[in-house]
Amino acid sequence: MSTTPHHDDFAKVLAAALEVQPDQQRAEIFIKIEPIAAFGGRTLLQLVAEGRTDAAISYLESISSGFEG
Numbered sequence: 001m002s003t004t005p006h007h008d009d010f011a012k013v014l015a016a017a018l019e020v021q022p023d024q025q026r027a028e029i030f031i032k033i034e035p036i037a038a039f040g041g042r043t044l045l046q047l048v049a050e051g052r053t054d055a056a057i058s059y060l061e062s063i064s065s066g067f068e069g
Contacts, residue, residue, distance in 0.1 A: 009053040013044055016060040 010031075017027040035041040036059065047056040 006048060009048045010045070012053060013048055013056045013060070016057045016064075017044070019064045020060055 021027040
């Protein structure tokens with residue numbers, strides 16, 4: 001059974017989010033409902049749906065390294 005591209009992209013974003021927030025439940029909540037000012041208030045899940053997975057991952061990597069914005 002193959003997965004959809006959005007499912008694969010969500011998994012990539014979740015993996016990056018877990019680097020920032022090790023608690024999986026909290027990481028998923030962050031991805032799904034936290035509006036990100038740098039993306040006009042969109043959530044990371046909305047970015048994935050728009051095909052902007054790389055931007056979502058880059059944002060999470062910037063947070064992980066201590067930079068936000």
